[in-house]
Amino acid sequence: MQPFDWKRILIHDFPWLYLGEVALRTVIMFTVLLLALTVSGKREVKQLSVYELVLLIGLGSAAGDPMFYDDVPISAAIVVFVVMMGCYKLITRLSDKNKKLREAIEGKPVYVIQDGCILSQNFDQEDLGQDELFSELRQIGVEHLGQVRIAILEPSGQLSVFQYSDAEIKPGLPVMPHLLLLQTEVPVVAGKYACTNCGNIQAFEGTGKQPGCTRCGKHNWVKALGVRPDELNRKV
Secondary structure, three states, X not given: OOOOOHHHHHOOOOOOOHHHHHHHHHHHHHHHHXXXXXXXXXXXXXXXXXXHHHHHHHHHHHHHHHHHOOOOOHXXXXXXXXXXXXXXXXXXXXXXXXXXXXXHHHXXXXXXXXXXXXXHHXXXXXOOOHXXXXXXXXXXXXXXXHHEEEEEEOOOOOEEEEEOOHHHOOOEOXXXXXXHOOXXXXXXXXXXXXXXXXXXXXXXXXXXXXXXXXXXXXXXXXXXXXXXXHHOOOOO
């Protein structure tokens, strides 16, 4: 191998027309990456838009290979950079002008909690597990769902949480791991209990019966937090 062989550095043994094939391959891979990340879900691209992540992956690969492999011509990498940036500019401009395209690729805000209860139908459609939801709530100081008025899963994967004022807080499903371990199918002590699936609050008299949630039909319960002493034996 001859050092500083500029023909090898720039194009190696490929014909110059090969750069057109590189451009085509880049467009195809940009589309594949965009589709793959769209399907994979918004949690994987948290804090970055789908477009930005596709750009980073594409440019990272294009920049890395010519640095290590002598048979990868620099001119091909330059074409990849130009085409990737062009695709990025084009798709972001189109999505800015077309709401349906933007929602199809980036997704749209989804309500996952409302009035202290998990919106099961919306929640089940997202790739956000209950453990992860509760972890994010704990990080902002939420102890139970009765503190949460609305929680929205944003297209970026971020969770936006709007809490009740102190005077408006009501009984709710605890999000503390050690309390969730105390769930039971048959509440034997009278009081207010939260459905561990949706957070719905029901009051029971401790009769030993196996009650189903009036909201989602599930049968797992845990003692609700935020219950005032005068509410302990009040049946809902």
